[in-house]
Amino acid sequence: xxxxxxxxxxxxxxxxxxxxxxxxxxxxxxxxxxxxxxxxxxxxxxxxxxxxxxxxxxxxxxxxxxxxxxxxxxxxxxxxxxxxxxxxxxxxxxxxxxxxxxxxxxxxxxxxxxxxxxxxxxxxxxxxxxxxxxxxxxxxxxxxxxxxxxxxxxxxxxxxxxxxxxxxxxxxxxxxxxxxxxxxxxxxxxxxxxxxxxxxxxxxxxxxxxxxxxxxxxxxxxxxxxxxxxxxxxxxxxxxxxxxxxxxxxxxxxxxxxxxxxxxxxxxxxxxxxxxxxxxxxxxxxxxxxxxxxxxxxxxxxxxxxxxxxxxxxxxxxxxxxxxxxxxxxxxxxxxxx
Ligand SMILES: [Cu+2]
Numbered sequence: 001x002x003x004x005x006x007x008x009x010x011x012x013x014x015x016x017x018x019x020x021x022x023x024x025x026x027x028x029x030x031x032x033x034x035x036x037x038x039x040x041x042x043x044x045x046x047x048x049x050x051x052x053x054x055x056x057x058x059x060x061x062x063x064x065x066x067x068x069x070x071x072x073x074x075x076x077x078x079x080x081x082x083x084x085x086x087x088x089x090x091x092x093x094x095x096x097x098x099x100x101x102x103x104x105x106x107x108x109x110x111x112x113x114x115x116x117x118x119x120x121x122x123x124x125x126x127x128x129x130x131x132x133x134x135x136x137x138x139x140x141x142x143x144x145x146x147x148x149x150x151x152x153x154x155x156x157x158x159x160x161x162x163x164x165x166x167x168x169x170x171x172x173x174x175x176x177x178x179x180x181x182x183x184x185x186x187x188x189x190x191x192x193x194x195x196x197x198x199x200x201x202x203x204x205x206x207x208x209x210x211x212x213x214x215x216x217x218x219x220x221x222x223x224x225x226x227x228x229x230x231x232x233x234x235x236x237x238x239x240x241x242x243x244x245x246x247x248x249x250x251x252x253x254x255x256x257x258x259x260x261x262x263x264x265x266x267x268x269x270x271x272x273x274x275x276x277x278x279x280x281x282x283x284x285x286x287x288x289x290x291x292x293x294x295x296x297x298x299x300x301x302x303x304x305x306x307x308x309x310x311x312x313x314x315x316x317x318x319x320x321x322x323x324x325x326x327x328x329x330x331x332x333x334x335x336x337x338x
Pocket of ligand 1: 245246323326330
């Protein structure tokens with residue numbers, strides 16, 4: 001082949017070369033596009049954590065909604081909308097539930113990815129704080145709050161080829177309906193047992209079952225915030241909430257609210273009992289809480305203390321708080337007449 005002919009052939013080839021170049025560019029762009037597509041198509045979903053009445057006294061301890069269907073690659077942003085603190089936590093199957101202050105161990109802030117193989121949790125989230133979770137793989141993942149035991153949900157992560165049953169608008173409406181129903185529940189605030197005429201119900205709660213677990217309403221109030229008795233009489237407080245812990249605290253708040261103050265004794269029926277001889281004295285019930293639900297495969301939980309009695313020997317006005325929920329307005333007063 002002569003040099004001339006080679007030159008001629010390559011000149012003939014020129015347009016083909018040019019076309020090939022364009023195609024390869026387009027093909028590269030397509031490949032890049034396909035690689036980026038999941039990210040471009042990944043949806044961002046929104047949900048809320050907690051809800052409350054205007055006076056903060058009624059707290060919905062719930063993921064609203066507590067069941068969401070998304071595609072692999074999608075993310076969900078949870079926003080806390082109540083003054084009661086919560087966590088957004090995904091534990092792994094079989095993992096022992098850790099205390100909220102320990103975390104997974106450790107905490108994620110802002111955002112995290114959950115694929116079921118290692119747990120993720122926020123620390124305590126305050127009102128207005130957000131947490132985003134990306135779900136890269138399919139699966140059905142349980143969502144919990146490490147502070148409130150009967151506050152659970154499920155995220156169903158489907159393959160992108162599967163249709164999703166609901167859109168964001170549906171979830172927004174569902175969240176509103178669920179929080180409205182929880183906060184409007186009036187049974188929780190009604191004292192269920194009256195053991196004495198000087199009895200005060202401490203809080204009150206109801207667990208509402210859903211297809212994805214449970215939502216809880218807790219009433220963060222003393223049902224008789226002002227009670228009047230005579231000197232020498234005893235007032236009895238009973239925590240009627242099976243989920244939420246409360247305290248009855250007169251005077252100085254202890255550093256550690258878990259144990260009762262040293263001047264508290266135990267009555268034969270297990271109730272704690274203190275005596276106040278002066279309005280400047282302090283006495284603290286420690287945590288008043290119900291025993292947890294039993295479950296097959298777990299050790300039997302011992303009865304917990306839900307009841308606290310205080311005998312008032314001298315007249316006066318004795319203000320008290322729940323050391324855990326005074327910020328929500330959980331305060332009371334005992335007026336002791338001569
Ligand atoms: Cu409380």
